[in-house]
Amino acid sequence: MEFSFNINTFLKDEITVIDRNHDLLRYSFTRQPKENSQRGELIELINKLGTKSAQAQGLNGAVTSVEQLVSSEQRCYILKDTNCTRPNGSVIGFLKVGSKKLFFINPDSQQVEVTPLCVLDFYVNEARQRQGHGYKLFSFMMQKENTSPGSLAIDRPSEKMLGFYKKRFSLSAPINQPNNFVVFRDFFSSYVPTTSKQWPDHLKRGPIKLKAVPKPLTVEKESFFSSTPTVPLKAKTAPPEPFNSSVCSPAVGNPTASNPAACNEFNLPLFYN
Numbered sequence: 001m002e003f004s005f006n007i008n009t010f011l012k013d014e015i016t017v018i019d020r021n022h023d024l025l026r027y028s029f030t031r032q033p034k035e036n037s038q039r040g041e042l043i044e045l046i047n048k049l050g051t052k053s054a055q056a057q058g059l060n061g062a063v064t065s066v067e068q069l070v071s072s073e074q075r076c077y078i079l080k081d082t083n084c085t086r087p088n089g090s091v092i093g094f095l096k097v098g099s100k101k102l103f104f105i106n107p108d109s110q111q112v113e114v115t116p117l118c119v120l121d122f123y124v125n126e127a128r129q130r131q132g133h134g135y136k137l138f139s140f141m142m143q144k145e146n147t148s149p150g151s152l153a154i155d156r157p158s159e160k161m162l163g164f165y166k167k168r169f170s171l172s173a174p175i176n177q178p179n180n181f182v183v184f185r186d187f188f189s190s191y192v193p194t195t196s197k198q199w200p201d202h203l204k205r206g207p208i209k210l211k212a213v214p215k216p217l218t219v220e221k222e223s224f225f226s227s228t229p230t231v232p233l234k235a236k237t238a239p240p241e242p243f244n245s246s247v248c249s250p251a252v253g254n255p256t257a258s259n260p261a262a263c264n265e266f267n268l269p270l271f272y273n
Helices: 033-057 066-070 133-145 159-169 185-190 221-226
Strands: 015-018 075-080 091-099 102-105 111-114 117-124 153-155 181-183
Touching (some): 015 133, 033 066, 033 075, 033 091, 091 133, 102 181, 117 133, 133 159
Antiparallel strands (some): 015 075, 075 091, 091 117
């Protein structure tokens, strides 16, 4: 892959590691105009590599860009052609890796939390494939990161990627995860889950003892009505004198019942309609 500028000015080695701590990607007020030009060229190179990789994998958008590198701990390994006779040089491919906190399902169908080193993007120019360049990138990266092929988690691998793993590292029967990552069986035998960390002594506690919960009191419907004691009603008592006088009672045969004046023993005013 060729560019309109000389890539050898910032890709000095055969394989160069680019991350957010690279001199050209860090923001500086004292950068010279020449360095600003190289910074723009490096940004163009990385973005173009991400676009070519997305097109080769049939993705809707690039997963590798300068914005992602400067805002994360991801690292991009770029391989150039040291035998290129063109003055601007040529790029063969790149490999991007980074650590991610993920949830995986192990072979025992248990969910574990892990933070593995992940293969996030991988691309080799179509004209330079099947020549050992991809294996050279992986070998350099694994030596630099101190890891092995079985300890890596792969993000959305293509059929070519799985075939590459089977041919170069003798790893087959991938284990697909719900989050679109793929690992191999060696991953769970060599990786310690994040959730298996030891607690400090002052946070350790003994076994939790569960107290017996008393059963709720149940009351039958029939016993609720039958066993409830009934309160006897109080007997009606006669009103005190003179309100119990028979003179004011409208009894049958009482001649004074129809005469209101006869019942007015307290000389109360009487009202007539």
